[in-house]
Every structure is written in structure tokens, then in C-alpha cells.
Amino acid sequence: MMRNVLVIGSGISGMSCALRLAGQGLFVTLVSPFPSERSQSVMAAGGINAVLEDNDEGDTVQSHVEDTLKGGAYLAGEEEVRGLCEHGGEILKYLESIGTVFSLDNDRKLSKRAFGGQSHKRTYYCGASTGKQIVSSLVMEVRHFEAEGRIIRRLWNCFHSALIKDGVCYGALLYDETSGGLEACYADAVVMATGGQNALFGKTTGSTQCDGYTQGMLFTQGVKLKNLEFIQYHPTTMETGQKKMLISEAARGEGGRLFYVEDGRRVYFMEDKYGEKGNLMTRDLVSREIWMTKKQVMLDVSFLGEELIRRRIPEIMELCAKYGGIDITAEPIPVTPSVHFFMGGFAVGIDHETNIRNLFAVGECASIYHGANRLGGNSLLAAMHGGFTAADEICGRMGGGGHPDLDGYIKDQKEILEKKGKTESRFPVAYIRDLLAETMQKDLGIVRDEKSLDNGIADVDYYLETAEKIQYDNSVMPYFNYSLIGILTLARAVLTCAKSRRESRGAHYRADYPKTNEELAHATLISYDDGAYNTRLEV
Amino acid sequence: MKVKILRQVTPVSEPYWECFNYEGPMDITVAGLLDHINYNDDIVNDKGESTTRIGWECSCLQGVCGSCAMVINDRPALACETFLGDCKKDEVTIRPLRKFPVIHDLIIDRSSIHENLKKTSVYIGELMQGEDRDHEHQYTAAKCLKCGLCLEVCPNYKNGSTFYGAAFANDCYLVYARNKNKAEDIRRVYGERFGRGCSKSLSCMDVCPMKIPTIASISKLNRG
Incomplete structure (x- = not known):
């Protein structure tokens, strides 16, 4: 049986995986630069989908499966999605059992709200801070296993690369910010739980900590990525000088209406075009x-009344007041779409294993359930389900077979980092990351075409060429230096996937190919072969 | 505007003050200000000397992760929700939280918060809820960011001392409320690590970004 597992990332998917592993007797090292309270998971606002016994009339797990497949424009695998949806009830029960403070109805049952693209109300929630409440309860449960010595947290540690030989993963190289050096961590299995790719786009609705480096780095180490062209623009974010602030779908789930003003009157354009549920x-x-x-x-949302707003979506009211000076009980919120979620990531099978044996991926960094577009409320469910599923697969595996000699690779990487660490480039890493964000926002927007994608690819190729030549910028943490090429490589892969899909589907809209082509109803796989970015459809 | 920052290169090096000039809009937050300084191609201090980028921690930039806790004009606060326009001075002074070891510049090591909770077994274990009368308070208490602002301002808390502060008390309350079989054990450890040492200045509540009414946790735990 496997004994030691390395989980990289300590948000909801990383913690759920660690807990399930530790609960079955394995030893887990949970790696992250910062504690779980800093993870992007705490920002998930709206809720978690499940079909429970007190379901909305007529709702079934099958309906949830169908909504998820349809919402994802039929790119996700039915078997995988069925596993996800069938697991919803058990996951909700588990979260309640560890003390997650869900919102309750007057009859003390779990409250649920309507979410976009779903045939029934099935999104259970904790006010508008569902992710934070789940994180708090998981942190406490992880603490239980920490106290028993089954989970060890390694804070101030960043992923550097995986220890891979002949298609098998044996652990990872970690950069320890406290010692300032690389350390090899061998393990029977490694689980990536590192979130999305926000840094590619600069400031998004998400965390600045989710930068996509692990996806880019592992891609160059032979790990296949999938569906990178599908990037979810959340329709309702509020622009502030600081960032795009998410106005949770809960606002519309509670009845919020979208409109613009023309000739002095409000045009409810979504309702006009799509009816009541527009x-x-x-x-x-x-x-x-x-x-x-x-x-x-x-x-x-002002027409909902102050009492309901304060009770159901207080966090949205506070956010708008604090950062926009808007009293949502009295005035509407100006909204704009912004990059929010990445349907693409590591290509994983139903057991969450990548194409490299014993290397798994869970949560937003894995691409499996959401197809071409994710439904609100399915990301928290997928984070929990993915973590549990990977853990169960790992628990059933044989392990403890030792590892091959990887000393040469480890020594080389240590020497490279040490040598580069002594250089003193004044060329700021932040400058290249800013340029990258500008390129991606411009050339990979809600609507793309071949010309914009070609421009983006040419720009990113230039940044990559520059990044390979420059020395390290000593005024920032070493992680920012060594992560740059991985981040740029991922951006190049994303653009390549977007160029290769010559149709419009889900979140990928091509002005030059505006129609959906049923022959292309398959996921995009991309691999890195001796510096070449090769895509193919997963037929 | 003059921006004065207490900096420190490594955990063991001497701290020093460095000043910057800021000429820009005042409707940005201190987080926006730090970004503004760091994202210039060349960073120069107020003497025109070239200097290094300022180390600080951020993640959500909207007041829900607690990363950017620091002392701003002598008040412990989150940088991402402190607006320059509200600083009411021509100068903004920024320093790392004083109750935690400095890693680099404004980045601090707050692991003692978690270590204290871990070594006193503050976890629910099996959910054995009594009558659920305090659902709303549980919801609010569970929003604790573990940012450390309450400990920074607390007159009783020192890093390494046996008094663990408000963040500890609120997590104790959550266990107390959700596992009645553990309620007495938790009340005991709460008494040892919080109850006996708290002088009830309640300054913790003034600075809490989540507005957690710690007094409610205290009264519920004291009452038993």
C-alpha cells in the first residue's frame, strides 16, 4: 500500500484530498507557501451544487448531470460528470459533519438558491461566503490530523518541479523560502491542487497566488494539458483600481436583474431575449x-429589499459599499465581464491521474468536469469530489517500491538556481508578467479570431525568448524568477489551443468561426514535444 | 504624499525606515499604493536612490484572505481595504505587525496562530451538536481570517506567551458549539489559554476585518 503522499496546494481540493488520505491511514505532506486561509478557495462565494433528499420538486441527479454536460457544451465525459453529481449528497453530509456553517431555512433545513444554467434550485450555500466557511471547517479537520501526526503542513514552500523518470512520478523538488534552497521530497504519489492561471491575465477576480506555474512547468516535463482555450469570463464583476471584484452569481440567483439604459429607459436585455430566466x-x-x-x-438587486439583501447576500452589500461606494439596497451595480475560472488544466482520467503515473491533479488545475463552460456551484463540488476521488485511487494502490536515482537531476536544478540566484539583473520579472497580462487580455478576450491569436503567440514567443536570456531579478523572491518561464510556456499553450479550435463552443467564441461544429465536439489535448506545442482532439 | 515603510531584508537583519514619494490618486488602497511603487521599472526612494521592491503578502485583494495585515499609521489593518483618502495625514507610515517574526519587509510569520490551536487540540472531532441557538454567531466566528490583527492590538498577547488571544477564543467557541461531548475540555483549555489572561480591553473587536463579536464567544464560553 502507498504510505506517503505529497499534496501541493492547500485550498479546498488539496485539503479534501489530504483528509481522505489521512483518514485511510496514509501520511500526507501538505505543501503551500501560505496557510489555507490565504487560498483562492475562500473567495468562492455563491454555493455548492447537490441533489439531496429535500430536492426541488422534479430535480434528480440525472438532471444535474444533464445540466452540467449541457452547460459545458458536451465536452466533458458523461461518466466523470455522473460520478461528480452522484457524490453531491455525500459531500454535503460530510461538510455538515465537520461543522461547515450552511445557511438554513426557517424550518432549519439547508437553504438552496437558483444558479445559472440549471433546471432546478440545487445550490446550497453559506451566505455569500460558502468557500470561506468550507475552508474554515476543513482547516479545523486538517488540524485534527496534524495533531495526530498524519498530516504535516510545509508552509513557505513552493513547487519547483516533479521528480519524474520513465513516465512515473516519484516526488517533487520544493523551494523552501525559509532556507532559500531546493529540497527533494520523495513520495509514493504527488497530487497537484494548485488552482487556476490568474497570473496569465494579471488581475482577475481570483487570487494573485494562482499563477499557473505548476501547469506550465509540468507541461515541459511531459504532462499533457487539456481544454486550455476554455476560459470563463464571469459576467458580473465590478471594476475597481485594485482588481475586478466578483459580484457573485448569488445576486442573480436571488432575483437580480441585468439592464442597460437606452433613451432614458431601462432595457432588460437578457429577459427580452431569453425570457424569465434570462x-x-x-x-x-x-x-x-x-x-x-x-x-x-x-x-x-435593490428591489429585493434591504432585509432580504442583508440576510441572503450581506457580503455582496459590504463589498459594493467598501470598494464601489454603492448602496445596493438603493442603486444598481455597474458590471463588466472578467476572467474568472479556467475550465482547462491538467488532463486527468476519471481517477484524477495525469498521463504520468502516480501524478494526480485535483480542483481548478485539473480539467475534467466542466467541459467548455462551468456552471456556478460546480467548482466547490468538483474540488471536494476530485480530492476524495484521487485519494481513494491512491489508497488502493501498491506503493513503497523505492525510487530510481534522480540525484543528477536534483543536483543540476540546485546548481542552476544557486548560480542564477547570484546574478543581479535589474530587469524586473514584474515587467514581463505585466506585458503578458496585457497581451492575454487583448488577444484572448471573450471574442477571439485567428489574427488576434497569432499576435498573442508572437508576443508570448518574444517574452519567452527574453525570459530565457535574462538573469534573475534579486529584488523579488526567487520563486518569481524561476516561475516566469513556466507561466509564459502555459500562456503559449493556451493561445495554441485557442488557435487550434476553429469553431465557437461554450466559453470559446471565435469571430472567424462563429458556429459550433459538431465534428469538433471533443476535448483539446496539448503536449510539449521537444519544444513543439502539439494539439489534437481527444477522440 | 510621503510613504514611510519599515523594511527588513531577512529575518535576522536590522530593520530600517525607507521613504517614498507618492503622487497619484488618493482613492486607492494601501495595497494599490504598494503595487504602484513596486510596478515601476526603476524603484527610487525619496532621496532619488535606487532601491529594491517592497516585500508584502497578498492574495484576494478584497478583504477576505487576511494576507496583507500590517500596521498603517499606527493602526493594525488590512492594506487592501485601507484607503489612502481615509488616512487623514500627508504621510502614511507602514510597518509589519509587531507581534510576529518578520520574514522580509512586511511579510511576517503567523504560524504561531495555527500552532497554538493545534497543540491545544482545538478541532471539532465528531459533530455532536446541542441545541443550535447561535447559528449566526457560528457563521461569523467561522469567518476568522487568522490575519493576526486582533493579536497585534491586544494588550495581553505576546508571541510565544501562554495567552493565545481572540483568534483562539473564537475557534474554541466553534468547537464548543458543535461538539457537546468536547465542550468541557474546550472550556478548560479556553480558560487556561484565554479566559484567565484577557483583560477585556476588546480592542480585538475594533480591528477585526470580519467584525467578529469576540465578546459573544467569550460570554458563551464563560457561561458554559
Whole structure:
């Protein structure tokens, strides 16, 4: 049986995996630069989907499966999605059992709200801070296993690369910020739980800590990536000088209405075009409709009344007041679509293993359930389910077979980092990351075409060429230096996938190929072969 | 505007003050200000000397992760929700939280918060809820960011001392409320590590970004 597992990333998917492993007697090292409270998971606001016994009338797990497949434009595997949806009830029970503080109805049952693209109300929630409440309860449960010595947290540690030989993973090289050096950590299995790729786009709705480096680095080490062209623009974010602040879908789930003003009157464009449920169409569609208005779109919840707003979506009220000076009980919120979630990531099988044996991926960094567009409320479910599924697979495996001699690789990487660490380039890493974000925002927007994608690829190739030549910028942490090429490589892969899909589907809309082509109803796989970015459809 | 920052290269090096000039909009936060300084191609201090980028920690930039806790004009606060326009001075002074070891510049090591909770077994174990009367308070208490602001301002808390502060008390309350079989054990450890040492200045509540009414946790735990 396997004994030691390295989990990289300590948000919801990393913690759920670690807990399930530790609960079955394995020893887990949970690696992250910062504690779980700093993870992007705490920002997940709206809720978690499940079909429970007190379901909305007529709702079934099958409906959840169908909504998820349809929302994802039929790119996700049915078997995988069925596993996800069937697991919803057990996951909700588990979260309650470890003390997650869900919102309750007057009859003390779990409250649920409507979310976009779903045929029934099935999104259970904790106010508008569902992710934070789940993180708090998982942290406490992890603490239980920490106290028993079954989970060890390694804080101030960043992933550097995996220890891979002949298609098998034996552990990872970690950069320890406290000692300032690389350390080899051998393990029977490694689970990546490192989140999305925000840094490619600069400031998004998500955490600055999610930069996509692990995906880019492992891609160059032979790990296949999938569906990178599908990037979810959340329809409702509020622009501030600081970042794009997410206005949770909960606002529309509670009845919020989108409109713009024309000739002095409000045009409820989503309702006009799609009827009563227009405001709660899938995120890809709402974002595209907002983009097409070419006007300032507003989101109004004021008519819900202060009492309901304070009770159901207090966090949204506070956020708008604090950063936008807007009283949502009295005035509408100006909203704009912004990069929010990445449907693409590590290509994994139903057991969450990548094409490298004993290397797994869970949570947002893995591409498996959401196809071409994710439904709100499915990311928290997928984070929990993915963590549990990978853990169960690992627990059933034989392990303890030792590892091959990887000393040469480890020594080389240590020498490279040490040598580069002594250099003193004044060329700031932040400058290249800024340029990259500008390119990606411009050339990989809600609507793309071949020309913009070619421009993006040419730009990123130039940044890559530059990054390979420059020395390290000693005024930032070494991680920022060594992660740059991985981040740029991932960006190049994303653009390549977007160029290769000559159709419009889900979140990928090509102005030059505006129609969906049924022959292309398959996921995109991309691999890195001696410096070449090769894509193919997963037929 | 003059920006004065207490900097420190490594955990063992001497701290020093460095000043910067800021000429820009005042409707940005201190987080935006730090970004503004760091994202210049060349960073120069107020003497025109070239200097290094300022180390600081951030993640969500919207007040829900607690990364960017620091002392701003002598008040412990999150940088991402402290607006320059509210600073009411021509100068903004920024320093790392004083109750935790400095790693680099404004980055601090707050692992003692978790270590204290771990070594006193503050976890629910098996959910054995009594009558659920305090659902709303549980919800609020579970929003604790573990940012350390409450400990920074607390007159009783020192790093390494046996008094563990408000973040500890609120997690104790969550265990107390959700496992009645563990309630007495938790009350005992709460008494030893918080109850006996708290002088009830309640300054912790003034600075809490999540507005957690720690007094409610205290009264529930004291009452038993």
C-alpha cells in the first residue's frame, strides 16, 4: 500500500484530498507557501451544487448531470460528470459533519438558491461566503490530523518541479523560502491542487497566488494539458483600481436583474431575449451578451429589499459599499465581464491521474468536469469530489517500491538556481508578467479570431525568448524568477489551443468561426514535444 | 504624499525606515499604493536612490484572505481595504505587525496562530451538536481570517506567551458549539489559554476585518 503522499496546494481540493488520505491511514505532506486561509478557495462565494433528499420538486441527479454536460457544451465525459453529481449528497453530509456553517431555512433545513444554467434550485450555500466557511471547517479537520501526526503542513514552500523518470512520478523538488534552497521530497504519489492561471491575465477576480506555474512547468516535463482555450469570463464583476471584484452569481440567483439604459429607459436585455430566466443563463452566454451590448450594463438587486439583501447576500452589500461606494439596497451595480475560472488544466482520467503515473491533479488545475463552460456551484463540488476521488485511487494502490536515482537531476536544478540566484539583473520579472497580462487580455478576450491569436503567440514567443536570456531579478523572491518561464510556456499553450479550435463552443467564441461544429465536439489535448506545442482532439 | 515603510531584508537583519514619494490618486488602497511603487521599472526612494521592491503578502485583494495585515499609521489593518483618502495625514507610515517574526519587509510569520490551536487540540472531532441557538454567531466566528490583527492590538498577547488571544477564543467557541461531548475540555483549555489572561480591553473587536463579536464567544464560553 502507498504510505506517503505529497499534496501541493492547500485550498479546498488539496485539503479534501489530504483528509481522505489521512483518514485511510496514509501520511500526507501538505505543501503551500501560505496557510489555507490565504487560498483562492475562500473567495468562492455563491454555493455548492447537490441533489439531496429535500430536492426541488422534479430535480434528480440525472438532471444535474444533464445540466452540467449541457452547460459545458458536451465536452466533458458523461461518466466523470455522473460520478461528480452522484457524490453531491455525500459531500454535503460530510461538510455538515465537520461543522461547515450552511445557511438554513426557517424550518432549519439547508437553504438552496437558483444558479445559472440549471433546471432546478440545487445550490446550497453559506451566505455569500460558502468557500470561506468550507475552508474554515476543513482547516479545523486538517488540524485534527496534524495533531495526530498524519498530516504535516510545509508552509513557505513552493513547487519547483516533479521528480519524474520513465513516465512515473516519484516526488517533487520544493523551494523552501525559509532556507532559500531546493529540497527533494520523495513520495509514493504527488497530487497537484494548485488552482487556476490568474497570473496569465494579471488581475482577475481570483487570487494573485494562482499563477499557473505548476501547469506550465509540468507541461515541459511531459504532462499533457487539456481544454486550455476554455476560459470563463464571469459576467458580473465590478471594476475597481485594485482588481475586478466578483459580484457573485448569488445576486442573480436571488432575483437580480441585468439592464442597460437606452433613451432614458431601462432595457432588460437578457429577459427580452431569453425570457424569465434570462438573467440566469450560463455564464459564457451572459458574458457574451453583455459584451455585445457595447454599453455599461448594470445589475439591480435593490428591489429585493434591504432585509432580504442583508440576510441572503450581506457580503455582496459590504463589498459594493467598501470598494464601489454603492448602496445596493438603493442603486444598481455597474458590471463588466472578467476572467474568472479556467475550465482547462491538467488532463486527468476519471481517477484524477495525469498521463504520468502516480501524478494526480485535483480542483481548478485539473480539467475534467466542466467541459467548455462551468456552471456556478460546480467548482466547490468538483474540488471536494476530485480530492476524495484521487485519494481513494491512491489508497488502493501498491506503493513503497523505492525510487530510481534522480540525484543528477536534483543536483543540476540546485546548481542552476544557486548560480542564477547570484546574478543581479535589474530587469524586473514584474515587467514581463505585466506585458503578458496585457497581451492575454487583448488577444484572448471573450471574442477571439485567428489574427488576434497569432499576435498573442508572437508576443508570448518574444517574452519567452527574453525570459530565457535574462538573469534573475534579486529584488523579488526567487520563486518569481524561476516561475516566469513556466507561466509564459502555459500562456503559449493556451493561445495554441485557442488557435487550434476553429469553431465557437461554450466559453470559446471565435469571430472567424462563429458556429459550433459538431465534428469538433471533443476535448483539446496539448503536449510539449521537444519544444513543439502539439494539439489534437481527444477522440 | 510621503510613504514611510519599515523594511527588513531577512529575518535576522536590522530593520530600517525607507521613504517614498507618492503622487497619484488618493482613492486607492494601501495595497494599490504598494503595487504602484513596486510596478515601476526603476524603484527610487525619496532621496532619488535606487532601491529594491517592497516585500508584502497578498492574495484576494478584497478583504477576505487576511494576507496583507500590517500596521498603517499606527493602526493594525488590512492594506487592501485601507484607503489612502481615509488616512487623514500627508504621510502614511507602514510597518509589519509587531507581534510576529518578520520574514522580509512586511511579510511576517503567523504560524504561531495555527500552532497554538493545534497543540491545544482545538478541532471539532465528531459533530455532536446541542441545541443550535447561535447559528449566526457560528457563521461569523467561522469567518476568522487568522490575519493576526486582533493579536497585534491586544494588550495581553505576546508571541510565544501562554495567552493565545481572540483568534483562539473564537475557534474554541466553534468547537464548543458543535461538539457537546468536547465542550468541557474546550472550556478548560479556553480558560487556561484565554479566559484567565484577557483583560477585556476588546480592542480585538475594533480591528477585526470580519467584525467578529469576540465578546459573544467569550460570554458563551464563560457561561458554559
